[in-house]
Amino acid sequence: MNETLRVAVIGAGRMGADHIQRLSRRIHGAEVAAVVDVDLARARAAIEGIPDAVALADAEEALNNGDVNAVLIATPGFLHEDILLRALEQDLPILCEKPLTPDAASAWRIVQAEEKLGRKRIQVGFMRRYDAEYAKLGELVQNKDMGELLMLHCAHRNPDTPPGFTNAMLITDSVVHEFDAIRFLTGEEITSVQVRLGKATKNAPQGQHDPQHVLIETSSGVLADVEIYVNARFGYEVATQASFEDGIVNIGGDSGPYVRRAGRWGGEVTPSFIERFGTAYDVEVQAWVDAAARGGIGGPSAWDGYATAACCEAGVQAQKSGEKVNVRLNPKPDLYS
Numbered sequence: 001m002n003e004t005l006r007v008a009v010i011g012a013g014r015m016g017a018d019h020i021q022r023l024s025r026r027i028h029g030a031e032v033a034a035v036v037d038v039d040l041a042r043a044r045a046a047i048e049g050i051p052d053a054v055a056l057a058d059a060e061e062a063l064n065n066g067d068v069n070a071v072l073i074a075t076p077g078f079l080h081e082d083i084l085l086r087a088l089e090q091d092l093p094i095l096c097e098k099p100l101t102p103d104a105a106s107a108w109r110i111v112q113a114e115e116k117l118g119r120k121r122i123q124v125g126f127m128r129r130y131d132a133e134y135a136k137l138g139e140l141v142q143n144k145d146m147g148e149l150l151m152l153h154c155a156h157r158n159p160d161t162p163p164g165f166t167n168a169m170l171i172t173d174s175v176v177h178e179f180d181a182i183r184f185l186t187g188e189e190i191t192s193v194q195v196r197l198g199k200a201t202k203n204a205p206q207g208q209h210d211p212q213h214v215l216i217e218t219s220s221g222v223l224a225d226v227e228i229y230v231n232a233r234f235g236y237e238v239a240t241q242a243s244f245e246d247g248i249v250n251i252g253g254d255s256g257p258y259v260r261r262a263g264r265w266g267g268e269v270t271p272s273f274i275e276r277f278g279t280a281y282d283v284e285v286q287a288w289v290d291a292a293a294r295g296g297i298g299g300p301s302a303w304d305g306y307a308t309a310a311c312c313e314a315g316v317q318a319q320k321s322g323e324k325v326n327v328r329l330n331p332k333p334d335l336y337s
């Protein structure tokens with residue numbers, strides 16, 4: 001396909017609205033053709049100033065719109081499966097925000113549907129793979145300049161959570177990023193997940209135990225721990241310290257000017273994922289558009305979505321039991337090898 005991608009963005013909330021701006025202002029080779037949101041007023045607001053874009057309330061209308069030839073899915077994760085299956089039926093290039101789906105069975109249905117189609121059409125929105133620091137750390141792991149990677153210590157802190165953010169979503173919506181990042185950095189599958197619940201903040205909404213400590217093991221025995229703390233108030237932080245045989249690497253600190261003024265020193269705390277990963281989202285979406293023009297995908301696949309969904313399922317089980325839960329994966333179809 002060499003024509004301009006005419007994208008239907010499904011879901012115009014926090015992430016969908018950000019992707020709409022990106023597609024219409026910074027991405028080459030793609031345009032927003034339609035914005036779908038059950039809240040039609042939100043869809044209409046999102047297309048303001050975008051020529052030739054229509055606002056719709058139903059994804060089916062966008063899929064039947066002859067002007068649409070690609071789909072970006074930014075609805076909540078539990079709604080992804082139906083839209084993915086419909087867009088696959090139409091053989092469209094798809095960028096699906098993470099998680100692919102929240103559990104392993106539904107993610108496997110997507111893998112099977114794509115396998116039946118016979119080509120990769122789904123790229124999953126694990127944007128950390130496009131962050132310059134993650135990419136550099138991945139290179140250090142793979143080229144072994146610092147010896148073998150032994151451990152990863154990850155912090156994932158959000159200021160607060162949107163309404164409806166459940167206890168399971170600390171894993172399925174947030175730690176899903178670490179599951180993918182650890183698989184990306186090590187090139188290995190995750191074999192077990194354990195979740196420990198300690199002292200909790202009074203600032204979490206009812207039903208959430210926050211923070212949680214997630215312990216992860218990969219197939220070669222790399223150990224990773226994640227502090228997931230989603231009502232941390234102070235700002236946003238996604239940081240990793242990696243222990244190698246011959247050194248230690250830190251990524252993900254706050255960036256920006258370090259100011260000393262009037263007897264004080266300091267800088268600005270990153271407020272949210274939009275600022276922390278703004279450039280990574282741009283690179284991710286451009287990679288998708290460029291790959292779609294060649295008939296492929298430009299990043300994490302439905303298999304990556306399935307493998308992380310299996311980790312999430314183990315994690316949600318581990319939240320309840322406190323035990324180490326093994327991650328079980330179906331054999332990888334040839335399409336993804």
Ligand SMILES: NC(=O)C1=CN([C@@H]2O[C@H](COP(=O)(O)OP(=O)(O)OC[C@H]3O[C@@H](n4cnc5c(N)ncnc54)[C@H](O)[C@@H]3O)[C@@H](O)[C@H]2O)C=CC1
Pocket residue numbers: 010011012013014015016036037038039042057058059073074075076077079097098099125126127173273277
């Ligand atoms: N990669 C990243 O860093 C981030 C990814 N996300 C992911 O993006 C997706 C959306 O998350 P948010 O934007 O935070 O959610 P949101 O709640 O802000 O927006 C979702 C939108 O979808 C609409 N919607 C709900 N049901 C719909 C349907 N059946 N058809 C069309 N529209 C529908 C809602 O009205 C809402 O406008 C999720 O999968 C989430 O995990 C979210 C934040 C950051």
Ligand SMILES: O=C1[C@@H](O)[C@H](O)[C@@H](O)[C@H](O)[C@H]1O
Pocket residue numbers: 158173174177230273
């Ligand atoms: O994907 C994201 C959100 O959905 C999630 O809720 C946050 O915890 C993550 O930091 C952000 O990147």
